[in-house]
Amino acid sequence: MNTLDWLAALAAIDTTSRNANLGLIETVRDALKRQGLNARLTHNAEGTKANLFCTLPARDGGTQGGIALSGHTDTVPVDGQDWTSDPFKLTERDGRLYARGSCDMKGFIACAVALVPEFLATPRARPLHLAFSYDEEIACIGAPVMLADLQARGVRVDGCIVGEPTSMKPVVAHKGLNAWRCRVHGKAAHSSLTPQGCNAVEHAARLICAIRDVAEAWRAEGPFDDCYDVPYSTITTNMVSGGIAMNTIAQLCEFTYEFRNLPVVPPAEVQARIEAYVQGELLPRMRREHAEARVEFENLAAAPGLDASEQAAVTQLVRALTQDASVRKVAYGTEAGLFQRAGIPTVVCGPGSIEQAHKVDEFVEPDQLARCERFLRRVAESL
Secondary structure, X not given: OOHHHHHXXXXXXXXXXXXXXXXXXXXXXXXXXXXXXXXEXXXXXXXXXXXXXXXXXXXXXXXXXXXXXXXXXXXXXXXXOOOOOOOOOOEEEOOEEEOOOOOOOHHHHHHHHHOHHHHHHOOOOOOEEEEEEOOOXXXXXXXXXXXXXXXXXXXXOOEEEEOOOOOOOOEOEEOEEEEEEEEEEOEOEEHHHHHHOEOXXXXXXXXXXXXXXXXXXXXXXXXXXXXXXXXXXXXXXXXXXXXXXXXXXXOEEEEEEEEEEOOOOOXXXXXXHHHHHHHHHHHHHHHHHOOOOEEEEEEEEEEOOEEOOOOOHHHHHHHHHHOOOOOOEEOOOOOHXXXXXXXXXXXXXXXXXXXXXXXXXXXXXXXXXXXXXXXXXXXXXXX
């Protein structure tokens, strides 16, 4: 099967994050097995999803070192999107290939899997690895499971290329992603007896405004990095719910907030700043009204930022193969920071434009796939 055949096959499997991805993973595993390769699967706790890691050994049979080609298998939903064609059927139209995941990021996976026969025929001194994960779109849940397994088995990888859509241009840094849920607990009362209650909605509003103050301070004072399209860290509150009736003092208010930090901004310090406000200002106010008032935090997602070393061999390789020396940093997150945190130097470079990701009528251009194929061939040759 060539790249287009593989992309059609992968797109036909609905791997929206709420679904299992085993159909896709097992299809790839079986194809690799027919070529004499043994892929290792690591599953989630429920056994409904799996990562795939497969080593294409060096010519002497060596399996340590080399480069990993990394991609996530899950996609975002198509709910509420008015697609022109079936999102789960690869459709060529106006010189573009339309399907959910065609850009983000089954196009890269299709290129990598389609080229396996060529990789195996390339006499390499070092191995090449395939690393395909689950649930990247919902907080990068799968990749840490795979990386922990590699560490436990003593598998060493010298470098990683994450094939997120970058128009085949190297990306050397991205922001971290951290998402939190906050629950503010007050005391219910009839609205005519306001002094007998502790209004969780109103106190949550104070906290939300304090979080907004953090965002405004970053915007005004930095730190800044002008290589990013948004050159400072950001934090936003995007979902709020609370109260049960118009005439009842709200006992509970729940909201979620998300911050995307520059790699130089430690996420633990950001959360500590928010919790310090709660302990120092918000809770004393609340407990003057209700002694048992409390505020709870739950971490929903934490994916580290990426800040690739220009001295790393994989960075220099990707720059040489793309002939691109530009310092390119992006606001969106990937699994690259997880690989870097595991001690694996990592760069992001893949086919398609991030501007098409997650949108109605998502597409990738055939030329981007062809460029990716040429790039991956040269990666294999470099080994």
